[in-house]
Amino acid sequence: MNPSPSGAVPTWLLQRLEAAGGAVPFRTYMEWVLHDPLHGAYGAGRLHIGPAGDFATAPSLGPDFAALLAPQLADWLTPLAAAGPGPLALVETGPGEGHLALQLAEALAAGWPELAERLELVLVEPNAGMAARQRQLLADCPLPCRWVSFAALAAAPVRGVMLAHEVLDALAVERITWDGALWRQQVVALHEDPAAGLSLRLEPGEPLEPAAAAQLEALGLLPPSPQRPPGWCSELHPGLAPWLEAAAMALAAGQLLVIDYALEAWRYYAPQRSGGTLMAYRGQQASDDPLADPGTWDLTSHLCIESVNAAAASGGWELLGQARQGEALLALGLAERLHGLQQGSASELATLLARREALLRLVDPRALGEFRWLAYGRAVPLEPPRFSREPGLSATG
Numbered sequence: 001m002n003p004s005p006s007g008a009v010p011t012w013l014l015q016r017l018e019a020a021g022g023a024v025p026f027r028t029y030m031e032w033v034l035h036d037p038l039h040g041a042y043g044a045g046r047l048h049i050g051p052a053g054d055f056a057t058a059p060s061l062g063p064d065f066a067a068l069l070a071p072q073l074a075d076w077l078t079p080l081a082a083a084g085p086g087p088l089a090l091v092e093t094g095p096g097e098g099h100l101a102l103q104l105a106e107a108l109a110a111g112w113p114e115l116a117e118r119l120e121l122v123l124v125e126p127n128a129g130m131a132a133r134q135r136q137l138l139a140d141c142p143l144p145c146r147w148v149s150f151a152a153l154a155a156a157p158v159r160g161v162m163l164a165h166e167v168l169d170a171l172a173v174e175r176i177t178w179d180g181a182l183w184r185q186q187v188v189a190l191h192e193d194p195a196a197g198l199s200l201r202l203e204p205g206e207p208l209e210p211a212a213a214a215q216l217e218a219l220g221l222l223p224p225s226p227q228r229p230p231g232w233c234s235e236l237h238p239g240l241a242p243w244l245e246a247a248a249m250a251l252a253a254g255q256l257l258v259i260d261y262a263l264e265a266w267r268y269y270a271p272q273r274s275g276g277t278l279m280a281y282r283g284q285q286a287s288d289d290p291l292a293d294p295g296t297w298d299l300t301s302h303l304c305i306e307s308v309n310a311a312a313a314s315g316g317w318e319l320l321g322q323a324r325q326g327e328a329l330l331a332l333g334l335a336e337r338l339h340g341l342q343q344g345s346a347s348e349l350a351t352l353l354a355r356r357e358a359l360l361r362l363v364d365p366r367a368l369g370e371f372r373w374l375a376y377g378r379a380v381p382l383e384p385p386r387f388s389r390e391p392g393l394s395a396t397g
């Protein structure tokens with residue numbers, strides 16, 4: 001593939017790349033620039049989520065997303081509560097600013113007070129910079145809150161519901177590139193130009209182990225060689241299996257709801273998607289250059305639905321159902337909620353209009369409506385969720 005030039009290299013990154021011999025796999029670079037505690041965009045708490053921040057997520061648009069989701073969580077938590085005494089947990093992984101956690105705690109406390117009395121909010125956030133802001137937002141949360149790692153939860157697993165909203169797309173991806181004959185691991189390399197100085201480049205690195213390359217082809221995820229021009233590049237998600245396994249160890253019984261931008265393998269790895277799905281976001285701007293100003297942009301890539309399902313199954317999760325976000329929210333009452341916004345006093349007009357716009361954005365296929373909801377269970381009956389009546393419904397088409 002063509003090497004991509006980029007801008008200045010910060011000293012910390014220069015030192016690490018030099019110590020690594022001048023290049024590291026893209027996955028290592030992504031891990032550093034997102035999650036390094038001092039220099040990473042999330043690790044240092046540099047990214048701000050919301051319409052006035054770096055990028056908006058559904059809960060950052062207002063409380064309606066959580067209000068629609070709450071009955072589904074209550075559906076899942078009620079039988080767990082009936083099954084025996086003891087605390088229940090609403091686990092949010094990667095809570096960002098803490099919007100969703102707070103809004104769900106408020107919705108559950110208001111709508112299901114008996115359930116809420118047994119409920120604690122458990123936050124799994126590896127990045128200290130983000131956790132600090134979550135603590136501030138959740139200072140007056142109506143549920144007891146604690147921040148804990150998957151490793152600590154594995155020692156004392158909880159029963160309840162776990163959420164992963166726009167989290168798995170923040171796991172570092174492996175980028176692979178086809179050079180016309182071989183699959184190679186893409187690397188981020190230092191490049192010295194006498195005129196322009198030092199810069200970062202994306203370059204094809206070592207060939208993938210033959211066994212790994214054969215496995216890729218056997219999975220049928222990748223387009224056959226003749227359809228793939230040299231330089232064709234995409235992502236694999238090696239972080240999914242360990243994450244889903246750790247999540248399973250944290251939950252003795254309950255459901256996991258993954259919500260993220262995800263594509264079927266045939267779409268993800270389509271020949272014409274020759275540059276993969278990796279994007280960078282900062283200050284409400286989108287960019288396809290992952291090397292610019294390292295540690296100040298969010299880097300994210302879509303998920304492949306089959307890869308998530310396979311990693312979940314190997315981690316001990318059973319698929320309960322899946323749907324597009326637009327369909328899921330309509331099944332949970334979005335149309336009725338929109339209708340309800342027609343009634344209100346003149347003084348509420350601006351708020352009602354903003355909420356209406358946010359709700360429409362949640363289901364608009366060009367905005368957040370194409371997000372996928374993937375529900376899994378552990379030690380619970382295999383019942384389809386309220387938002388997807390057919391078990392394991394394949395979200396194709």
Ligand SMILES: C[S@@+](CC[C@H](N)C(=O)[O-])C[C@H]1O[C@@H](n2cnc3c(N)ncnc32)[C@H](O)[C@@H]1O
Nearest residue numbers: 042057093094095096126127130165166167170
């Ligand atoms: C895009 S933000 C999503 C925030 C929030 N869920 C929302 O929708 O507004 C990603 C969040 O996941 C966190 N994160 C990154 N890697 C993680 C991991 N391995 N496990 C849990 N959370 C992680 C980030 O620090 C950040 O809080």
